[in-house]
Amino acid sequence: MKIVVCIKQVPATSDASIDPVTKRIVREGSKAMLNPFDLYAVEEAVRLREQAGGEVIALSMGPESAKNALVEALSMGADRAVLLSDRAFGGSDTWATSYALARAIDTLGGVDLVICGKQAVDGDTAQVGAGIAAKLDLLQAANVGKTEALDADGITVRRMHERGWDVVRLRFPALITVLKDINAPRVPTLRAARAARRAEIPVWHPADIGADPGRIGLRASPTQVVRTAPPAARSAVTTRIAGAPAEVAGELVRELLARKLL
Amino acid sequence: MGEAVGPRSYHIEIIPPKQDSQKLEADLELFAGKFERVMESGFTASITDNAMGLLAFQGHECIEELGLRVRPEQVLIHLNTFHTKRNLDEILEACGRLGIRSLLAISGDGSPRLPRLQPADVEAEGAPAVTSVELIRYLRRHYPEFAVGAAFNPYEPEAHEFDKLERKLDAGASFLITQPILRKNAVVDRLLAAHPEVPTILEAWMSKKLYLLSDVVGYPIPEDAEYDPFATLEQLQATYPQCSFYLSLLGFKTQYARIEEMAGPARAEQEERL
Numbered sequence: 001m002k003i004v005v006c007i008k009q010v011p012a013t014s015d016a017s018i019d020p021v022t023k024r025i026v027r028e029g030s031k032a033m034l035n036p037f038d039l040y041a042v043e044e045a046v047r048l049r050e051q052a053g054g055e056v057i058a059l060s061m062g063p064e065s066a067k068n069a070l071v072e073a074l075s076m077g078a079d080r081a082v083l084l085s086d087r088a089f090g091g092s093d094t095w096a097t098s099y100a101l102a103r104a105i106d107t108l109g110g111v112d113l114v115i116c117g118k119q120a121v122d123g124d125t126a127q128v129g130a131g132i133a134a135k136l137d138l139l140q141a142a143n144v145g146k147t148e149a150l151d152a153d154g155i156t157v158r159r160m161h162e163r164g165w166d167v168v169r170l171r172f173p174a175l176i177t178v179l180k181d182i183n184a185p186r187v188p189t190l191r192a193a194r195a196a197r198r199a200e201i202p203v204w205h206p207a208d209i210g211a212d213p214g215r216i217g218l219r220a221s222p223t224q225v226v227r228t229a230p231p232a233a234r235s236a237v238t239t240r241i242a243g244a245p246a247e248v249a250g251e252l253v254r255e256l257l258a259r260k261l262l
Numbered sequence: 263m264g265e266a267v268g269p270r271s272y273h274i275e276i277i278p279p280k281q282d283s284q285k286l287e288a289d290l291e292l293f294a295g296k297f298e299r300v301m302e303s304g305f306t307a308s309i310t311d312n313a314m315g316l317l318a319f320q321g322h323e324c325i326e327e328l329g330l331r332v333r334p335e336q337v338l339i340h341l342n343t344f345h346t347k348r349n350l351d352e353i354l355e356a357c358g359r360l361g362i363r364s365l366l367a368i369s370g371d372g373s374p375r376l377p378r379l380q381p382a383d384v385e386a387e388g389a390p391a392v393t394s395v396e397l398i399r400y401l402r403r404h405y406p407e408f409a410v411g412a413a414f415n416p417y418e419p420e421a422h423e424f425d426k427l428e429r430k431l432d433a434g435a436s437f438l439i440t441q442p443i444l445r446k447n448a449v450v451d452r453l454l455a456a457h458p459e460v461p462t463i464l465e466a467w468m469s470k471k472l473y474l475l476s477d478v479v480g481y482p483i484p485e486d487a488e489y490d491p492f493a494t495l496e497q498l499q500a501t502y503p504q505c506s507f508y509l510s511l512l513g514f515k516t517q518y519a520r521i522e523e524m525a526g527p528a529r530a531e532q533e534e535r536l
Contacts, residue, residue: 033282036374039375068284184346184377185375186346187281187317187349187375187376187377188281189319189323190319190320190323190324190327191323191327193281193286193319194286194287194327197286197287240481245419
C-alpha cells in the first residue's frame with residue numbers, strides 16, 4: 001500500500017509574527033514546528049503501513065526550512081519524503097497549494113491513500129485536503145476520528161460531525177483528513193531521529209511535477225489575504241493570597257464570588 | 263540504592279538532547295562528554311526524563327546509541343508517568359540490559375505531545391490516574407532489581423506532601439530527592455527527623471539564575487537576585503552532613519572542576535569512616 005501524508009511546517013504558536021507590508025505570516029527566520037494535526041496524520045499513516053505493509057511518503061510544500069517538518073515525519077516512521085520548494089510556489093493560497101500537492105501525488109504514482117491533518121493551525125482553512133481530493137478525483141472523508149478497518153481495496157473510517165459520527169467505507173484511491181482523536185502520535189526514538197536527519201530529501205520544482213506555472217503561486221491564487229492581525233495579547237494577572245489556610249480559603253471564595261465565578 | 267547515595271556523593275543532573283535539536287550530533291557529543299566525565303569522577307549521572315515537559319530523547323537510548331560505558335552504581339534514570347506502556351517497557355528493558363540499578367519515579371511534567379500511562383498499564387485500575395505512587399508500586403512489583411526513588415517537595419502544603427510521601431514509601435520508594443533548597447529548611451528537617459532511615463538527596467541549585475525557581479518555591483524571585491551556588495552548596499553540606507546532593511543545572515565548563523575538588527576531601531573522609 002502506498003500512502004502519502006501531506007504535512008506543513010507552521011510558525012510555532014509562541015513565535016508567530018505578521019509582515020506589516022505583505023500581511024502574510026513571516027515564515028523565514030521564525031521558530032517553526034510541524035503542524036500539530038499533521039502529527040496525527042503521520043502516526044496514522046505509519047500505523048496503517050505497519051498493519052498492511054507498503055510505504056509512507058511524507059510530502060510538504062514550503063521553503064527549504066520545511067525539511068525540518070519532513071525530518072520529523074521520517075523520525076516517526078515515514079519511509080521517504082519529498083519537498084516542493086520553489087519561488088514559483090510562493091504565496092500560493094489553498095487552491096494553488098492543493099493543485100501543487102495534487103500534481104506531486106500524481107507524479108509519485110500509484111498512491112492508494114492520502115492522509116492530511118484536519119487543518120493547519122496557521123491558516124485554519126481546512127481546505128487543502130478537500131482541494132487535493134477534488135483535483136485528483138479521490139473519494140474523501142474529512143474529520144476522521146478512527147480507522148475501523150483496512151484491506152487491500154479500501155479503508156473504513158469513522159467520520160465525526162456535529163451530531164455524532166458516521167462509519168464510511170472508501171475505496172482506494174482515497175483521501176482522509178484526521179482529527180486528534182484518531183491516535184496518540186509516537187515520540188521518535190533517537191536512532192530514528194538520527195537516521196532521519198541523515199536522509200536525503202529531494203526537492204521538487206514545478207517542472208518536476210508537471211505543474212502549469214499559471215496555476216501556482218501568488219498570482220494564480222484566487223484568494224488574497226488583504227489584512228491579518230495577531231490576536232490581542234491576553235492580560236493575565238496573578239494574585240497571591242497570603243495568610244493562614246482558613247483566611248486564604250475565605251479570601252479566595254470572596255474573590256470568586258465577587259467575580260461571579262462561584 | 264547502592265554506593266551512589268553514600269555521604270557526599272554528588273548526583274549530577276544531565277539533560278538529554280531535545281527532540282527538536284537542530285544540532286543533534288553536537289548535542290549528543292556534549293551529552294557523551296558530560297556522562298563520561300561524571301563516570302570518571304565517581305559521581306552519579308542523574309538523567310532527566312522530558313524535564314519541564316520539553317520533548318527530549320531518553321537517557322537510556324543516548325547511552326546505548328552512543329555506546330557509553332555504564333558504571334551501574336553511578337547512573338540514575340528519571341522515569342515519569344508520561345509514556346505509553348510500550349515506552350515504559352522499552353525503557354525498563356534497556357535499563358536492565360545496561361545494568362542500571364536506580365530509577366527515580368516521578369509524576370513528571372506533561373505536554374500535549376506526551377502520552378500518559380493509563381491506570382491499567384501499571385495494574386492500578388482503581389486509581390483515577392497514574393501518579394508516581396502507582397508507578398513506584400508497579401516497578402517494585404515487577405522490577406525488584408531496581409532501587410526506586412521518589413521526589414519530595416518541601417514547598418507543597420506540608421501535611422499533603424507528607425501524606426504523599428507515606429504513600430510513596432509504602433509503595434516501595436527506597437530513597438528520596440527533594441526540590442532545590444536554598445538554606446536550612448524546616449520541612450526538610452522534619453522529613454529527615456521522620457525518616458532518618460531513608461537516604462535523602464537534597465537538590466542544590468547550581469545556576470546563578472535563581473529567578474527560574476520562582477514557580478518551584480511559590481513566590482516571585484526577582485531576575486536580578488544575587489545568588490552564589492557554591493556558597494549555598496557549602497552551607498547546605500555543613501547543615502546536612504548526612505545527605506548527598508543533587509546538583510541541578512551544573513555548568514560543566516565553569517563549575518565541574520570545583521565540584522571535583524570539593525568532593526575530594528569528602529570522599530577521603532567517607533573512605534576513612536568506612
